[in-house]
Amino acid sequence: MLTRGVAMMWLSVIVLIPVAAVVLRSLDGGLSAFWDAISAPEAQSAIKLTFISSLIVVAINIVMGTMIAWVLVRDEFPGKRYVNAIIDLPFALPTIVAGLTLLALYGADSPIGVHIAYTKAAVVLALLFVTLPFVVRAVQPVLLELDRDMEEAAASLGASNVRIFRSIVLPNLTPAILAGAALAFARAIGEFGSLVLLTGNIPFKTQVASVYIFGRIESNNTTAAAAVSVLLLVLSVAMLFAFQLFSYWRTRHDRG
Amino acid sequence: MTEASRLSRYSLRFVALFYLAALLMIPVAIIFYRTFQHGLSEPIDALTSPEGMHAFWLTMLCVGIAVPLNTVFGVTTALVLVRQKFIGRGFFNSLIDLPFAISPVVIGLSLILIYGPNEAVGGWFMDNGIQIIFSVPGMVLATVFVSLPFVVREVMPVLQEIGTEQEQAAETLGASPWQTFWRITLPSIRWGVTYGVVLATARALGEFGAVSVVSGKITGQTETLPLFVQSEFQNFKVEGAYAAALVLAILALVVLFGMSRIQRRSDVSVAGQVPAAATMAEDVPLDPDKKENN
Numbered sequence: 001m002l003t004r005g006v007a008m009m010w011l012s013v014i015v016l017i018p019v020a021a022v023v024l025r026s027l028d029g030g031l032s033a034f035w036d037a038i039s040a041p042e043a044q045s046a047i048k049l050t051f052i053s054s055l056i057v058v059a060i061n062i063v064m065g066t067m068i069a070w071v072l073v074r075d076e077f078p079g080k081r082y083v084n085a086i087i088d089l090p091f092a093l094p095t096i097v098a099g100l101t102l103l104a105l106y107g108a109d110s111p112i113g114v115h116i117a118y119t120k121a122a123v124v125l126a127l128l129f130v131t132l133p134f135v136v137r138a139v140q141p142v143l144l145e146l147d148r149d150m151e152e153a154a155a156s157l158g159a160s161n162v163r164i165f166r167s168i169v170l171p172n173l174t175p176a177i178l179a180g181a182a183l184a185f186a187r188a189i190g191e192f193g194s195l196v197l198l199t200g201n202i203p204f205k206t207q208v209a210s211v212y213i214f215g216r217i218e219s220n221n222t223t224a225a226a227a228v229s230v231l232l233l234v235l236s237v238a239m240l241f242a243f244q245l246f247s248y249w250r251t252r253h254d255r256g
Numbered sequence: 257m258t259e260a261s262r263l264s265r266y267s268l269r270f271v272a273l274f275y276l277a278a279l280l281m282i283p284v285a286i287i288f289y290r291t292f293q294h295g296l297s298e299p300i301d302a303l304t305s306p307e308g309m310h311a312f313w314l315t316m317l318c319v320g321i322a323v324p325l326n327t328v329f330g331v332t333t334a335l336v337l338v339r340q341k342f343i344g345r346g347f348f349n350s351l352i353d354l355p356f357a358i359s360p361v362v363i364g365l366s367l368i369l370i371y372g373p374n375e376a377v378g379g380w381f382m383d384n385g386i387q388i389i390f391s392v393p394g395m396v397l398a399t400v401f402v403s404l405p406f407v408v409r410e411v412m413p414v415l416q417e418i419g420t421e422q423e424q425a426a427e428t429l430g431a432s433p434w435q436t437f438w439r440i441t442l443p444s445i446r447w448g449v450t451y452g453v454v455l456a457t458a459r460a461l462g463e464f465g466a467v468s469v470v471s472g473k474i475t476g477q478t479e480t481l482p483l484f485v486q487s488e489f490q491n492f493k494v495e496g497a498y499a500a501a502l503v504l505a506i507l508a509l510v511v512l513f514g515m516s517r518i519q520r521r522s523d524v525s526v527a528g529q530v531p532a533a534a535t536m537a538e539d540v541p542l543d544p545d546k547k548e549n550n
Contacts, residue, residue: 111286
């Protein structure tokens, strides 16, 4: 059919062929060149920083995202509608603007005296900003749909709030939390725009993987850039897979 | 409510709102303050400078080409993926999410490796007098790439929801496929399309990484508004950076406002209930048999 051909052509020209070219280029010099590219000390330090920061950010998002979703669904307070609307701001706000705003508040002439720009903490801060909506928006609808009968029954039988949350609410939210966390991780590991101004991009200190790749592209070393790109891609796909596997295991475990 | 549970409710609310204030609200509010700190003239001068105006219009050009392209091809792709069965459908379906999963820098790199002046395809265009990378066509291409998933992903669940009964009825009454699309399909997916267009516009307006890689960053020539923010900041023209950032932030707030309006008006529960993140999280089931059983 004509429409199918058009759609496939479109996806191939824009997405498939260029991405395949990255994988091919990464293997241009053979496997040993690939290995050299990703094990160069500067690359190693950038990848390590990216990976560890992303894990920290995902952990914080799991706790804070679930908490924010809870407050937005179960709590009532004036202005809740506006707070709910502003959650999506990191999706709408250009990343370079996100970096600049954080720099204005937490940079050298910080009005509140918090100076964390150009440190590793700045990497975490920027990633927290851009990944904020993922867990909140994944958990919110599940929490809305959740039947409260069981919680009320548990409460009337004398279960504490913590106990109710841990044994009734949390198991129901886990798949949604993990789905949000996986997306947050994938986003964090490739983030670029919000980090450029805020972290100073100091090699071996605050340079993340995407900034490292950017540097290789600028110095015309596309093979090394492609190798680190492929590694990032593999990491984020592996992480998505791991989250899905854990989610699957959880649901099977619960049924059994 | 017991005293203890009220206390825990208040403390949860306090922690959540404090986190949002420190991370989102105060930083964004401070952009407004910083821009107008030294009066109105400096930010206005920076924005109306030739470089600033050029960056603004180039951004509009990229958005003006990328979003309509992604709308037309996005609706087509959604229709194909939902309504047609063919080998490789699952593969192409997962391809749609790739722009979400890849770093913007890698997206830029991927385009350079195909359309760059030293590569086969890019070289051919170069010989025919069209420079793609380090020029405007490449920036448009990067914008198309990053904003590609939105319309497809918003329209697919709606198409799944509405089914094919009405379309089949129109067909038996003698409507051409074109008439069926304009009179039946498009009106029922309109809010999904609108929502996708809004999200794609927001992303296209603000894209930095991918566009930065393919632009070559020539001031006054290949600089969009987000790139202008960076170059102004790095040239110590902080007022210009803040002014351009403010323009982009206001556009983002307009988009946000539009999103919440559309959600309220949306007549489709699947797409309307949860914005981007959740529609991205839940894979649209690729199971036409299930639909036919309904």
